[in-house]
Amino acid sequence: MGTNANGIGVWLGRGGLWVWTLSSMAGVGWAASCPDGEEPDREQVEEIQERLEHLRPETRRYGVRLAAELNWLRGWGWVLDALKDKESEVADMAQLSLAGVSCPEELDLLFGRTGLGHREDTVRLRVAEALGRVEVSVNGEQLVRAMKRSDPELCRRLLWSLERLERRGLLVGDRDLIGRRIEDALGRGHAERVRADALAALVRVQPSRALRHLRGALRDKKRTLLRAAAVILLAEQRRGAAGLEEGEPVPATEILAGLEAASSDAQPCVRRAAYRALGMEPGVPCLAILIRRLEEEDQRHLRTLLVEILCRISGLKHSDDPRPWRDWLDGLGESGVPLRAVSPGRDTHQTRVATTLAELRPSTDRSVILVDLSGSVWMELEGGVSRKQLLDRELRALLEGLPRTVSFNLIPYATRPDPWEKRMVAATPQAIRRAWGEFESCRLRGRGDVWSAVQVALGDPDLGSLVIITDGAPTGGEHSNMELLVPLLEWECRWRGIAVDSVLIDSAERLQRSWSDLAQRTGGTMTPVHFESEALR
Template sequence: MTTRTPRFLAAATLAGLAVLAPVLGAEFSEGEDAQPKLADLAEQLQDKDAAKRRRAVRQLAELGGRKAWELVLGALDDEKGQVADEAQLRLADLDEAKLLRGLLGREGLRSKDEWRRWRVAETFGRMTLEVPAEDLVKAVGVRDDQLSEMLLWSLERLAVDQRLVGDVARCGREVKRLVTRRGAARVRAQALCTLARMDLDAALGLARKFEGDRDPLLRAAALEVSLLGEEQAALGACRRLLADESSSVRAVALDGLGEIGNLAAFSLVIERLESEERTRLAARALEILQDLSGMKYRADPRPWRLWVQGQSAGFVPRRGGATTESVTTAALAGLPLESDRLAILIDFSGSLWYEREGRPARKLQVDKLMRESLPRLTEATWFNLIPYTKEPHPWRPELVRATPRNIKAAMADFEAAKMRGSGNVFDAVLLALEDPAVDRVLIFTDGAPTGGRRWNMELIVPLLEQAARWRHIAYDAVLVDTPPGLARRWGDLCQRTGGRSLAVDL
């Protein structure tokens, strides 16, 4: 990863600000009253306290004007995630069309710094300004897959919000070529979903073809696109892929049937409930049946079939009838472990080790919870433990079977673990997702990301949701003494991915 000196963070005085004028090459809109405040905020960007630098970024965005926005842009390079994330969030409110052009060039998408490129690429998708479609499509390259995925994701969001300008039809044809050419599966999957928002008919035609692709990510993306089409065609796509060899594709098919919600879809979900071997998908099938019917039958398919037979052709799904009961007896701190391909992440940041008056450190209590929960995993389950501080510390490089021997070894190593530091949850989750077998990630945390490049939950939630897309991974969270605002963010992430969150007091 390359590093660069922040171009505008050196502007700590009025003299430094004066140097920016020839760089930007125009008169600025700020009045004389704004100059002292601008200089003060520029100086605060040099403060050793990251919280003060973050506040300065927020105030610069509120101040507005081209000079202020240039300083916000420079803050993308701050070494602290809370500052750089704040700059990334605030850039979406950019109101200077001329400065927008700069983001398409060396100060943004063509920067030598990969993190600046990625941050700017994501920001385009949240912008309130209209964005030229051609420029974003041209920036999609073959050497930076993450940049390409972020740009295509931004194009998708801009198309949904009708904020793309220019020759969108031509850009749609370029995106279509990205789907069909060789390249990273995630980039092609995102290109297909982006195309669906630019030219649905073209995307539906490709989706039928890619239902048979060798890569499950493309099959899942194809099904996601098919669900945007006519109901009967969408039902047919779900029927064809409901028994796919990939659990991720089957998960998309199940959710699609839940969205369709008619009796034909209901009957297909019953079929999947009867034959599904994966714990998480069986639980999801049952949840869909209960949600659509309002009935509380369990996993036996027979009462469900009888119920369907008693419904008229004018059946209308009830929605909202799903039970909170679990299909498994394994749980961590009361949260069911509804997966047989499970990664458990544990936050080892400072709050785990605090010595509290009259109460033991939380680490001892978490040790006890692990001793209670891990032995309940069946031997059909594969699992891994990933404690994390500034970096993740996986117990094993990939999931292992929950045999008594492995459970014993995992508990011993976990209780012996003494690492301490900040809590970089974002990188820990990405590491867990590197294992292609994982279908559920449970995060045991105080809720506050405190290390690494990602700090702000307003960004982390959509980014982790995007990371799980097409693999249909669910996130669960056990939140220990988490402030209400952060708990809502975690709850949103879990709900949006089919998981659960639980607040506990330890």
């Protein structure tokens, strides 16, 4: 039997069975199960410990799953210990499994030294996220006490968990105390992303306290994310989903004025949020704003969004020429709200099958292209060529097809990301030749760490969309389980309105469904690609 590098096996092997036997004889409470669980027999304990000690990560992953299924206090301790496993498939399984915590005793473990109090950053972050998915009531006072100004990423995940718990009716505790602590995170000393997440949490947890901050964020010209968050939350208020109706109601005229101002904001992500909000319950004033913006909008993806919203509302199929839309609006009259008007929800999601990358276009004109160069890319196919050689040709065709109006960057990745440039550059012929030449000579190998590659791409403040070219199966890095990656990536992109386009080469249908879900959540596209036989020659 092997012992994994994290020390799980050593600890369990030397002490686990002895402690289990002692507790069974003495009947002490630490090994007690929750009311709906049963204490496991010795054979079960031995089987799970053997799996948790194993050298193979897939075996340890299964051991984590078995430990969680016990719904036994000691078993949850094993799950928490697996959060620091160096293999993401094991740690991700442990993080996902924590959603099964179902009683206060188990919840105490998550708040203790093996959970939020752990010395390792990654363990604390995983627990902070998982607390938003548990099926038991959580005292929000404990969550806000764990927030530290010195750890903005931990703050963000805790705020997200507060928001999700409140949405599901599982947040308990002194609302005034919780609200004041969240309000502290809206202060100037905190990172802008923390402040945006704090605004969302405060709107949910204590709407009456949130209203003045929401108004202030709409007027904040220096902080784009905060403005975008305020517009999105205002849109939720407009359709009665944000919780503000519990406090002072926001007048409809104030909402409309705020959305109109946001629709002409200098930042595309703020305009995008405003367009979607205006299209949710459109009356003539909202439609007039949307059509006026169609005349002035210079971003291709936002013009497309405006046309999609207007087509959905009207049932018409006009182009982005504003003239027929003005004629249609003039014919409506003052009370002529179209009967077919519905919330557009997320931007239109598309799935199309391709045999080449030559005609693919990013969802926006400011795109970072991530290319997975992990193991399978280097395997030879029929005809003696590898997927890397195919990608060399296909990526060149994709880049050469980019309009000059596009700004782009290129990030090949495997065990680590290797960005071509620090920031996006204009798609000039010279830039395209340099980018393709560097990619052609790239020899990155290893496992596919898409999470780290995305984090590098998100560092560009002008980013509008991601294009991820991959076989669809992340295999390395901090996160590799698509069940966890999809909501995490959506959360990372939500205030900036970043669309995630995926190009899946010869991928399984199961993986296509996950990437399709991500595309739908972010307003991107998912494109399965199966190269025709001629391309293999």
